[in-house]
Amino acid sequence: MTFDQSIAVPDAIAAGRFVLRPLRPSDAGLIMLYAGDRRVAEATRSIPHPLPPGAVEAFIARAMSGETRGTIWAMDGAATGLSELLGVISLKPMDRGQSEVGFWVAPQMWNTGIASEAVRALVGANPLGDRTLFAEVFQDNPGSAKVLTNCGFEYLGDAETFSVARGGRVPTWTYVRKM
Numbered sequence: 001m002t003f004d005q006s007i008a009v010p011d012a013i014a015a016g017r018f019v020l021r022p023l024r025p026s027d028a029g030l031i032m033l034y035a036g037d038r039r040v041a042e043a044t045r046s047i048p049h050p051l052p053p054g055a056v057e058a059f060i061a062r063a064m065s066g067e068t069r070g071t072i073w074a075m076d077g078a079a080t081g082l083s084e085l086l087g088v089i090s091l092k093p094m095d096r097g098q099s100e101v102g103f104w105v106a107p108q109m110w111n112t113g114i115a116s117e118a119v120r121a122l123v124g125a126n127p128l129g130d131r132t133l134f135a136e137v138f139q140d141n142p143g144s145a146k147v148l149t150n151c152g153f154e155y156l157g158d159a160e161t162f163s164v165a166r167g168g169r170v171p172t173w174t175y176v177r178k179m
Contacts, residue, residue, distance in 0.1 A: 009128070013073065015121035017080050018114070020073035020089060023063040027074055030085035032056045034106040041165035043141050044104055049165040071128070075105070075118050083109075089118045097131035103144075115144065119151040123177065131179050136161065139171040153177040 013020040041049035063072040075086040087105035137144040153175035
């Protein structure tokens with residue numbers, strides 16, 4: 001699906017201790033460090049482990065392209081003394097005013113509220129003008145499920161999806177939030 005360029009997406013979204021901003025090439029090193037961590041990769045559908053050469057640069061190039069611009073953000077805490085990259089959050093446009101939220105946070109920032117702040121800011125900004133947001137988490141990741149419920153998402157049901165890092169299907173919980 002191509003991103004609708006007619007939607008005015010803000011360059012930055014305030015998120016408490018950090019801002020959500022577009023990815024840039026200088027993020028590659030920290031993304032490689034964090035996303036290359038098996039624990040991060042195995043909590044996602046799409047991050048392979050180990051990361052193949054060029055994967056992060058390709059991800060950043062796609063995020064900066066016109067096709068996905070404004071739908072993938074870095075969690076940047078540099079202005080408040082935190083790391084320039086704390087994690088990544090995204091909206092994957094679906095259809096009929098719906099998007100899917102995805103996020104991961106650097107392991108050293110787990111259990112600090114960073115993920116909740118990022119999801120809350122993205123929901124509050126609603127940069128794509130969605131009417132409904134969906135999200136899924138692996139059933140062995142109750143922390144991410146708590147992030148979603150703390151941000152107003154409601155449990156919708158069980159499902160499963162393929163995880164590249166795990167090399168197989170993983171049971172998920174699906175959540176929905178009406179805007």
